[in-house]
Each structure stands twice: as structure tokens, then as C-alpha cells.
Amino acid sequence: MREILFRGKNELDSPWIFGDLIREDEIINHFPADPFEKPYNYINSSYFIRDKFSGAFNRVRLNTIGEFTGLIDYHGNKVFEGDIVRTSNKSLQGIIVYNINTCSYVIANKEIIDDSTMYEDIEPFADDLEVIGNFVDGVFMMEVEE
Secondary structure (H helix, E strand, O other): OOOOOEEEOOOOOOOOEEEEEEEEEEEEEEOOOOOOOOOEEEEEEEEEEEEOOOOOEEEEOHHHOEEEEEEEOOOOOEEEOOEEEEEOOOOOEEEEEEEOOOOEEEEEOOOOOOOOOOEEEOHHHOOOEEEEEEOOOOOOOOOOOO
């Protein structure tokens, strides 16, 4: 069974925080000043990571959160969602994303993820991956060298 671990960055772009992910929802009741406008509710969600080492709760930005895939690259680094990886022979390079259709982590081998993105299952490359950056820190994919 793989380790369940998340990482994220707080509002101040601090170093990565590793630990358990917690979502806190607050229901907001909105009562408009206009009496003919209907009142409505909405949910304001906040995300926190309980630091694996200190136990402290740290607010993190939603767009920085990534889950550990259970894989380790050939340098011994844990591979997370949002990491940019490539194979040792540089034949494949892309961003690790979770594919909801296959319920698995895949390598999206295009910078802009859209309907035409090509996905490669991560498992066949599990022993041959190298983390070369991540999407959050702005280390974007370069052209695959041949």
C-alpha cells in the first residue's frame, strides 16, 4: 500500500509543506439589499496541510496541492502530481496528472492540458523517471532532446 502524502505551498510561496490534506468549508449566506433579489448561499473552501513533521496546520493554495503518486524517481525523489518528469533516454517528458477516466496517474506530454493532450500511463516508466521540475514553481517543460 502506498503512503498517502500531500504537498502544497501557502499564500506566501513558502517552501513545500508535506503532510495530510484538510479541507474546511464555510457556508456563506448572502442576503441582497434589493428585496426582489433572492438570497443565496455558497460554500467558501479553505485548504490546509498538517505538517508531517511539526503537526502545524498551514493554509495552502488550491492550485499548489499535489498528491504523492507512490513512485520514486531514479534519484530517490518522491513523484507528486504537478511534477515535470522525463525518462532517462529523454524520449518522454510531461507533467504528472491524475486521470479521472482511468483512476490513475499519467504523464500528460503537452504543456497545455486540453482535450487533445496525449496521456501515457505512468506505470511502465516507474523505474525510469526523473523529476526535472514542477508546474507550481514555474519550471515548464522544454523540448524533448533527441
